Amino acid sequence: MTALEIKNLVVHYETPEGVAEAVNNVSLSISSGETLGLVGETGAGKTTIALTIMGLLPRPAGRVIKGEILVNGENVVETSRRKRKLHSKDKMLRKLRGSSMGMIFQDPMSALNPVMRVGDQITEVIRLHGNMSRSQSVKRAKEMMELVGISSVRYNDYPHEFSGGMKQRIVIAMALACNPGVLIADEPTTALDVTIQAQVLELMNELKRKFNTALLMITHDLGVVADICDKCAVLYAGEIMEYGTVEHIFNNPRHPYTLALFNALPSLDKDVERLKSISGLMSDNMNLPTYCTFYERCDKRCQRCSEGDPVLTQIEPGHFVKCFHLAQEQEDKANTPASEVLLNE
Amino acid sequence: MNEILQVKNLKKYFPAAGGTLHAVDDVTLSINYGETMGVVGESGCGKSTLGKTILRLIQPTAGEILFEGQDITFIDQKKFKALRPKMQMIFQDPMSSLNPRMSVSQQIAEPLCIFKVFDSREALYNRVLELMDTVGLARRYFDTYPHELDGGRRQRIGIARALALNPKLIICDEPVSALDVLIQAQILNLLQDLQKEHGLSYMFITHNLSVVKHISNTICVMYLGQIVELCNTKELFGKTLHPYTQALLSAIPIPSLKNRREKMLLKGELSSPVNPKDACRFAPRCPYAKEACHNSSPELVDVGGSHKVACHFVKEINGI
Numbered sequence: 001m002t003a004l005e006i007k008n009l010v011v012h013y014e015t016p017e018g019v020a021e022a023v024n025n026v027s028l029s030i031s032s033g034e035t036l037g038l039v040g041e042t043g044a045g046k047t048t049i050a051l052t053i054m055g056l057l058p059r060p061a062g063r064v065i066k067g068e069i070l071v072n073g074e075n076v077v078e079t080s081r082r083k084r085k086l087h088s089k090d091k092m093l094r095k096l097r098g099s100s101m102g103m104i105f106q107d108p109m110s111a112l113n114p115v116m117r118v119g120d121q122i123t124e125v126i127r128l129h130g131n132m133s134r135s136q137s138v139k140r141a142k143e144m145m146e147l148v149g150i151s152s153v154r155y156n157d158y159p160h161e162f163s164g165g166m167k168q169r170i171v172i173a174m175a176l177a178c179n180p181g182v183l184i185a186d187e188p189t190t191a192l193d194v195t196i197q198a199q200v201l202e203l204m205n206e207l208k209r210k211f212n213t214a215l216l217m218i219t220h221d222l223g224v225v226a227d228i229c230d231k232c233a234v235l236y237a238g239e240i241m242e243y244g245t246v247e248h249i250f251n252n253p254r255h256p257y258t259l260a261l262f263n264a265l266p267s268l269d270k271d272v273e274r275l276k277s278i279s280g281l282m283s284d285n286m287n288l289p290t291y292c293t294f295y296e297r298c299d300k301r302c303q304r305c306s307e308g309d310p311v312l313t314q315i316e317p318g319h320f321v322k323c324f325h326l327a328q329e330q331e332d333k334a335n336t337p338a339s340e341v342l343l344n345e
Numbered sequence: 346m347n348e349i350l351q352v353k354n355l356k357k358y359f360p361a362a363g364g365t366l367h368a369v370d371d372v373t374l375s376i377n378y379g380e381t382m383g384v385v386g387e388s389g390c391g392k393s394t395l396g397k398t399i400l401r402l403i404q405p406t407a408g409e410i411l412f413e414g415q416d417i418t419f420i421d422q423k424k425f426k427a428l429r430p431k432m433q434m435i436f437q438d439p440m441s442s443l444n445p446r447m448s449v450s451q452q453i454a455e456p457l458c459i460f461k462v463f464d465s466r467e468a469l470y471n472r473v474l475e476l477m478d479t480v481g482l483a484r485r486y487f488d489t490y491p492h493e494l495d496g497g498r499r500q501r502i503g504i505a506r507a508l509a510l511n512p513k514l515i516i517c518d519e520p521v522s523a524l525d526v527l528i529q530a531q532i533l534n535l536l537q538d539l540q541k542e543h544g545l546s547y548m549f550i551t552h553n554l555s556v557v558k559h560i561s562n563t564i565c566v567m568y569l570g571q572i573v574e575l576c577n578t579k580e581l582f583g584k585t586l587h588p589y590t591q592a593l594l595s596a597i598p599i600p601s602l603k604n605r606r607e608k609m610l611l612k613g614e615l616s617s618p619v620n621p622k623d624a625c626r627f628a629p630r631c632p633y634a635k636e637a638c639h640n641s642s643p644e645l646v647d648v649g650g651s652h653k654v655a656c657h658f659v660k661e662i663n664g665i
Contacts, residue, residue, distance in 0.1 A: 041525040042496075163614050193387035193552065195611045198596035202610060220525065223598025250602045264530035265600060266559035268582070274537070275559070277530035281495060 003214035004182045005029040009067035011048055011057070018286045022048040024238040030214040032181060037225035038218045040235035043282055046218045050186045052077065054103050055093035071100055071182055099129035102175030106187040108167035112159040118170045119155030122177055129178045144173040148203060165196035169203065176207055184216045189224065201228055222261065226250055234258050237283045237293040240312060244319035255321045256298045300325055348375040349514055349546045350399065355408035357398045364620035368394040370570040381540070381547040383561030385554055389615055391570040392550045396516045400434055401425055430460055430510035437519035439499035443491045450487045452502055453477065456509045476505040480535060497528035508539065516548045521556060533560060554597055558582055566590050569618050569626040572645055576652035586654045586663050589627045625657065633662050
C-alpha cells in the first residue's frame with residue numbers, strides 16, 4: 001500500500017533577491033514498510049521536500065507552486081495563496097503530524113526542548129494525538145523509551161543529561177510514539193559518531209519493520225542508503241536525476257552525476273591513487289538554466305543537452321534516469337528489430 | 346634522521362568537575378618527512394587536543410614533543426615563534442576559523458605580514474596571488490569576504506593561509522568533514538598534490554576511516570585519549586587487530602550492496618575520560634573483555650612488522 005506519494009512537486013522560496021527554485025517537479029512514492037533514500041549534496045532540496053511534506057515550510061518565503069503530496073491518500077499541500085484555505089490545511093496537518101507522520105531531525109539537541117523533561121516531551125505527543133488518558137500516556141511513553149533502548153527510570157531527566165546518540169533515540173521515540181504510517185528522517189545520524197550511527201540505524205531499521213512504517217531517509221551518505229534503504233532517489237539542484245531500487249543505483253548507476261558521486265568517494269576496499277572529482281558547483285537555484293541542470297559539470301554533454309531539458313525516462317523496469325544520452329540509448333534499443341538484438345548478443 | 350615530528354608519552358590533562366580529564370594520555374608517535382599520519386577516532390577521543398597540543402596551541406601537561414629533533418615541549422612562546430612558520434594548521438570549520446571581516450587576500454597575507462616576509466607591497470601582492478593560484482582560488486575572489494564563498498572555497502583560503510610561510514608540517518584537523526563528497530574529493534586531491542610539490546608532512550585528524558585510508562601512510566586509532574592501534578595503512582586494513590578498530594571498520598556504512606554484512610555492533614557509548622581507572626578503557630564496550638581487562642591497562646606493544654596494538658588478548662582474539 002502506498003503510504004506517501006509525491007506528485008510533480010514544485011517548491012519556490014520567494015526572497016527579496018529573487019525566486020529560488022528549490023524543488024522542481026519531484027515525484028516519489030513510498031509503500032508501507034519500505035525505505036526510500038533521498039541523497040544529494042547541500043542545497044539539492046532534500047530538506048525542503050521533507051519540510052513540505054510536514055507542512056513546515058518557512059512562511060511566507062516558501063511556497064508550493066504545484067503538485068500534490070498524498071499521505072494515506074489525503075492531499076496535504078495547498079497551492080492556493082488564499083489565507084482561509086491555508087488555514088483549513090493547517091488544521092488538517094496539525095492532526096496528521098505526529099499521528100500519521102513523524103519526523104526525525106538532524107540535530108537532536110535543537111529538536112528537543114531543553115527545559116522540559118524528556119519523558120514529558122514524549123508524553124506530550126501521545127496526549128495530543130493518541131487519545132489516551134494522562135496515566136496511559138505516561139505508561140506508553142515509558143514503553144517507547146524502553147523500546148528505543150533507554151531505561152524508563154530516566155523519564156524525568158532533561159535532554160542535556162543525555163549523550164548525542166541517546167538524544168537521537170528520544171527523538172525517534174517521540175516520532176514513533178503514535179505509530180505513524182510515514183516517518184521522515186532528515187539526516188538522523190549525521191551528527192553522530194560511526195559506532196553510534198550504526199546503533200541508531202539498526203534501531204530505526206528494526207522499528208520500521210516492527211511498525212511497518214514507510215520511511216523517507218534523507219542523507220548525503222551513500223553508505224547509509226546502501227545499508228538500510230530499498231529504493232533511492234538522487235537529487236541534484238531540486239530535480240531527481242536517477243531513481244530506482246538500491247540494486248539499480250548501486251549495481252548499475254547510469255546518470256553521469258550518480259557516477260560522479262561514486263567516483264568521488266574514497267573507498268575502503270579499493271586502492272585509488274587519486275579521487276575523481278568534477279569541477280564546478282551546483283547550479284544556483286535562483287538562476288537555473290533552461291537546459292539540463294547538470295550540463296556545466298557533465299563529461300558526456302553535447303549540444304543537445306544545452307538546448308533542452310531532459311525528462312525522467314525509464315531505462316529498465318523501475319529504473320529512471322534524467323539524461324538525453326541514456327534516453328536515446330533506450331530508444332535505439334527499442335527500435336532495434338528483435339532479430340538484430342539476437343544477433344548482437 | 347627520518348622523523349620530522351616525534352611525540353613521546355605526551356599527556357594533556359584538564360581540570361574538570363570531579364577530577365582530571367585525561368584528554369591525551371601517554372601518546373607516542375612519530376611522523377616521517379613527506380608522509381601523512383592519519384589520526385582517527387570518535388568525538389571525545391582526544392584527537393583534536395593531540396593536534397593542538399603538538400602545535401602548542403594548548404600547553405602540554407607532560408611528555409616530549411620533538412620537531413626536527415628539537416625539543417619544543419616547554420620552550421617559551423618567543424622562541425617558539427621562530428618555529429611557527431614551519432608548522433601550521435588547517436581547521437575543520439572554515440567559517441569559524443576565518444575572520445569574517447577580512448577579505449580573502451587579507452586573510453592569506455596576514456601570516457606574511459606578521460613574519461614580515463616581504464619588504465614591498467608588490468612582492469606581498471604577488472605572493473598572495475601565487476598562493477591563490479596554488480590552491481585553485483580564482484583571482485576574482487581577491488577582494489571577496491568569506492561569507493560570499495561556498496564551503497569548498499573557504500577551506501581553500503584556510504589551506505592557502507597555512508601554506509603562506511612554506512611550512513614543513515601541517516596539522517589538518519577534520520579539513521573535509523564539513524564538505525560535500527564532490528568538494529571533499531577536490532580538497533583531498535589538492536592536499537595530495539601540495540604534498541608532492543612541496544614535500545609536506547601531514548598529520549590528518551578525522552573521524553572518517555575511508556578518507557584516512559585514502560590519504561595516509563600510517564594510521565593511529567585513538568580511544569579515550571590513548572592509542573589503541575598504530576601501524577601502516579595497508580597493514581591496518583589488511584589485518585585489523587584491535588577489537589575497537591574492528592568494530593569501527595564494521596560500523597562504517599559502505600556505499601555498495603556487496604558489503605551488506607552483519608555488523609559488529611558495539612554496545613554502549615564512550616565512558617568518561619575523567620579520572621579513568623587503571624584498566625583497558627575500551628573494556629566496558631568490548632565483546633571480548635575478560636577480568637584482566639578491567640584490572641590493568643594494556644601497553645601499546647609491537648606485534649611484529651611495526652604494528653602496535655594495545656590489547657591484553659590481541660593474540661587470542663586474532664589467533665596469532
